[in-house]
Amino acid sequence: GENVEQHPSTLSVQEGDSAVIKCTYSDSASNYFPWYKQELGKGPQLIIDIRSNVGEKKDQRIAVTLNKTAKHFSLHITETQPEDSAVYFCAALYSSASKIIFGSGTRLSIRP
Amino acid sequence: NAGVTQTPKFRVLKTGQSMTLLCAQDMNHEYMYWYRQDPGMGLRLIHYSVGEGTTAKGEVPDGYNVSRLKKQNFLLGLESAAPSQTSVYFCASSYQGAWQETQYFGPGTRLLVL
Secondary structure, X not given: OOOEEEEOOEEXXXXXXXXXXXXXXXXXXXXXEEEEEEXXXXXXXXXXXXXXXXXXXXXXXXXXXXXXXXXXXXXXXXXXXXXXXXXXXXXXXXXXXXXXXXXXXXXXXEEO | OOOEEEEOOEEXXXXXXXXXXXXXXXXXXXXXXXXXXXXXXXXXXEEXXXXXXXXXXXXXXXXXXXXXXXXXXXXXXEOOOOHHHOEEEEXXXXXXXXXXXXXXXXXXXXXXXX
């Protein structure tokens, strides 16, 4: 079935360290994988996305990697800062059903 | 631009009452969506619209109805609220008729059904 699993559900890292969030998906035909950041009391906001024709994409301190063979993709945040504290959601586009399925979210906390 | 706005921000209903959540976007987007967010379950699609006058069911449509009479507005209705509909509701929109587009989310409506 259509499913996106996200781990861990909570993550606490020291300021300045790196954070990694992993997601797996079930549909081998998926070809679009966005990541959203949700700050307290706000709606999710797209921070980075990747399409199946590339294996990695970077935007300053944020990077996403994609392994289509293993059907998993990951978000990497380097040199974490207090403003990185938020809930992060991965998602995958299921083309056959024309819809995006979201993971269950990861609450990231940055310790000072 | 205000982006995506939602009204109300918070509402308490009694079981069996009805209400309508309003979503408005000023970005001339074709696609609009309604999601619900529950703890540990991420975002689940309720209904969506690919253009004015059209609507379609998402993952969890039961108990909800929608209408898209104007391109900029997408309404979500609860005809007879149930405690299971206690949730945070998010509206989103995206530019063109393709799912590989950035979705822009509103700030959410927190609904409590007693």
